[in-house]
Amino acid sequence: MxxxxxxxxxxxxxxxxxxxxxxxxxxxxxxxxxxxxxxxxxxxxxxxxxxxxxxxxxxxxxxxxxxxxxxxxxxxxxxxxxxxxxxxxxxxxxxxxxxxxxxxxxxxxxxxxxxxxxxxxxxxxxxxxxxxxxxxxxxxxxxxxxxxxxxxxxxxxxxxxxxxxxxxxxxxxxxxxxxxxxxxxxxxxxxxxxxxxxxxxxxxxxxxxxxxxxxRGALRPILRQSTPFALSDTLTLTNGRFDAVLLGLLAGPAAVGLYQAATNLVLHFNVIARSINRAVFPRMGRAWPDRPDEFGRLRNLSLRVLAFIALPVTCASLLLAPRTLDFLYGPEFAPAVLTYQLLIAVIAVRMMSHTFSLSLTAADRQKERTVAVATAAVLNIGLNFYFIPRFSYLGAAITTVICETALLVAYAVLLRRVAGRSELFRANGWPLLAVVPMAGAIVLTADLHVLVSLAAGLAAYGAAVALIAALRGGGVSRKRPARALAALVQPALPPVSGAPTGGSR
Structure with missing residues (x-):
């Protein structure tokens, strides 16, 4: 072929x-x-x-x-x-x-x-x-x-x-x-x-x-290469899912059911980050270490695209939380509303964290990534043992917010030392502006069906993004609106050609 x-x-x-x-x-x-x-x-x-x-x-x-x-x-x-x-x-x-x-x-x-x-x-x-x-x-x-x-x-x-x-x-x-x-x-x-x-x-x-x-003779080297990835994958899952296992052991299956009803609506959104980053990751791997400018551009492109997805998802999920649980699961799951709202806070954090995590892997910094996630996993276990006996599934949510935020900060700092500063904060500017009318639309339709409110919010967000693109694009937006929209996710920072690379490991 x-x-x-x-x-x-x-x-x-x-x-x-x-x-x-x-x-x-x-x-x-x-x-x-x-x-x-x-x-x-x-x-x-x-x-x-x-x-x-x-x-x-x-x-x-x-x-x-x-x-x-x-x-x-x-x-x-x-x-x-x-x-x-x-x-x-x-x-x-x-x-x-x-x-x-x-x-x-x-x-x-x-x-x-x-x-x-x-x-x-x-x-x-x-x-x-x-x-x-x-x-x-x-x-x-x-x-x-x-x-x-x-x-x-x-x-x-x-x-x-x-x-x-x-x-x-x-x-x-x-x-x-x-x-x-x-x-x-x-x-x-x-x-x-x-x-x-x-x-x-x-x-x-x-x-x-x-x-x-x-x-012959290749098994040991492959296992040696795979071990950091296996540890990182396992610790990442421990960091994100140990709470449900501990809940089952300490509070029983009903508590797990209430907690998982909430987490199920949150964790699936992280697959959006994987969707974007799996397309970018092979190119990041090829760009490192010879083309650090291209590596940085791809990392920032991912952050910008994810920001335009994560922030409206977070806004809509937070405002619609009580009606969403009742619509999907019924009144038996009403006690999980506050837990769900706390977990919603980590949607954007997890998405951005995924970009930094895969960027570290593409830059041959798997060891540093593993150390970071191991530290977060230990923190997660310790905090869960403290919070779950006191607050049950709400305590598990509190632990998740703390640990996911800490892991994002750790990843961002590690990658900055290798590839220069990112657009983590700058990437969220336009999406934050666009979610304001979205929130207004959801609040104004609070007495209507949850799906109607969701549709109104998405329409308001889409209109706001289109307006921002039109104002920024000028004449380009009238001739080629798709190009004006694409310009919103283009990295704003110039390539950092002087970023330290440390060579390939």
Whole structure:
């Protein structure tokens, strides 16, 4: 199969087109995952209340803390983007690692709860969720190759099939009288669908199925390279999800159900940041360390795009919080409103943090990133042990806000030392101005249905952004409005050619 020009050598128009199409593909992927994730939570909440929802979410959260794919996807994407000819070797080794760790952790997840005398439902939901996560680990290795090849649309349609199976299957089993165990079986089956299809598609593109194996003498170096990524991934998830596990242990499944009803509406928005950054990351990796100006431009472009998404999402979510929970879950979940409003504060923080996190990885600063997230994870655990016994799920939300903010500051400082200052604050200027009419529209429609208020707010925000673009663009905005809108997200700071790089590690 003839090789196409890489983004670094393709014409400028094609480079821009590639970023837009890949970001759009990832946003669609986000849409599929979000619809399925929120849909399943709503179905469980309405069929079994906080208790059944808590059982399933505890199992999924606990199993997600384990490094099933052992840090391979991000490392694989970076290395294959730099050296495309190594794709088969990396996929085969990565698939072997995910299979090995998946088998190990699944056995532990069945054995440990059984050994300590947990209930049959707990043993089954945790163990089956582990099987699903093992398949998910295999799929993520395959998806990482699409990421490196900048063929993110392939991941999109596979994810669409996977999430349709998850949502449709869950609806079917709950309608037929199934409970948490049946819903978890559907989750595992949907992850198997995604893993098998993605593995087959990668095989077609490579000219033959990648066999899970590793070259003689290569396993130890790959494990050594993957370990910082595995630690970082695991600690990041611990930092973001340990609270739900601790809630389950200290306060029971009902508290987990109330908390996860809130977090489910917040955490999914971080996939928007992944959607943008997965399109940018391979190019950042190629730009470092020889083209620090291009690296900085891509980082600031990501910050600006995310600001225009994160701030309206935060504004609308905060103002619509009570009506949203009642609309989706029913009156049983009213006690979680304040918790949800606190968690909304971290939507923008998480998105910006993701840009800095991947930028550090692209700049070969994985060690520093791991130290930062390890520190945040330790802080998270300590604060949760203090706040949860006192305030239950509200205490978990307080801890999340503190730790996510601290991690963003740490990432920003670390990256500034490497690549110069960013536009973290400047990127939020125009979006902040545009959300003012959005807030007004939502407040004025407070007596109407929540969807009407949401539509009014989005319309006001869109009109405000268009007006800002028109005023800034002048004659350009009349002739080419799309160009005027695109100008709003262009980095304002000049390239920092003198930024310290420290070389490649």
């Amino acid at each position: 003839p090789a196409e020009p890489t983004p670094s050598t393709a014409p400028a128009g094609r480079r821009t087109q590639g970023l837009v199409s890949n970001s759009t593909s990832q946003l669609l992927t986000f849409g599929f995952r979000a619809i399925a994730g929120v849909g399943v939570v709503v179905l469980l909440a309405r069929s079994g209340g906080p208790e059944d929802l808590g059982v399933v979410q505890f199992a999924l959260t606990l199993t997600s803390l384990l490094p099933f794919f052992y840090g391979v996807p991000t490392l694989l994407a970076r290395e294959v983007a730099r050296r495309p000819d190594t794709a088969r070797r990396w996929v085969e080794a990565g698939t072997l690692l995910s299979l090995g760790f998946g088998t190990l952790f699944t056995a532990l997840l069945f054995g440990v709860p059984l050994a300590i005398g947990a209930s049959q439902a707990t043993v089954l939901t945790i163990g089956i969720a582990g099987i699903g996560m093992a398949f998910d680990g295999i799929a993520r290795v395959q998806f990482a190759v699409f990421w490196a090849w900048e063929r993110l649309s392939t991941e999109t349609w596979i994810t669409g099939l996977q999430e349709a199976a998850y949502l449709g299957g869950t609806a079917a089993v709950l309608a037929s009288g199934g409970g948490p165990v049946a819903a978890t079986v559907v989750f595992a089956a949907s992850r198997a669908v995604g893993a098998l299809i993605s593995w087959g598609v990668v095989g077609v593109r490579l000219g033959g199925l990648p066999v899970p194996r590793v070259e």
